[in-house]
Amino acid sequence: MKKSDKKLDKIGQLGPFFELDKRRQKAIILLFEDELTDEEIAKNVQRRRSTLDNWKNDDKFKAAQEQYKRLVVKKDFESKALRELVNLLNAKSEMVRLQTAITILKMSGMMSDNSTPDLDKAKVRKANAEADIARWKADELTGKNKADDSTVLVDDIGDAEDE
The missing domain is CATH 1.20.5 (Single alpha-helices involved in coiled-coils or other helix-helix interfaces)
Incomplete structure (x- = not known):
């Protein structure tokens, strides 16, 4: 296990990735790194290629892959991305500044994707x-709306079956 993977263990031990056995976790890490073929990954975790294929089709394995990806991206890139966004708040373009502010607010949970x-x-x-x-x-x-000159609306358009 690489040094960066040991740091990940300290981040949090909850969720689908941490519920898997060590072989499946290692397979997820190797798949994420994208340096080996599936055949090589299967050999590396001492399983057949067909077993790795079965794992890749398993919902829990897929969820664990997503969790691992989020952990790695968060650990390696979140602070750098946020620093870059803060710098963009001073951009010359008003549109860039607006988009940056919206992105930061969304990241902070103060605004959702469906909110402006x-x-x-x-x-x-x-x-x-x-x-x-x-x-x-x-x-x-x-009866509070009663007035001397009220209008009654009649819905006289109905289905042909009603006639």
Whole structure:
């Protein structure tokens, strides 16, 4: 096991990667490094190529690969990427600065992928409009909306089967 892999063990021992036996973990590491063929990886973990293929199709093995990838990327690149983003906040382009700010907010959990300030305002307006409609419907049912010049809407468009 390489020095970087020993550091990973200290990061956290929970999740699918750490639930696998040492051979499967080693296979995941070798697959991630992408330096050996599947045949060589299978030999390295003392299993047949068909066994490695079976592992690669297993949902838990796939989840463990994803977890390992996230751990390695986080450990090796997260702080460097964040430093670069902070530097981009001073870019000449307003669009670059905006995209950078949004990315940092998303990373911090303060904004989701489905969230922008304009979209959030639109969602609030929609919720308020839906509340107004619901209030009007409730008033209509209780008779609070009665006026001298009320209009009754009739839905006279129906299915041909209803006739």
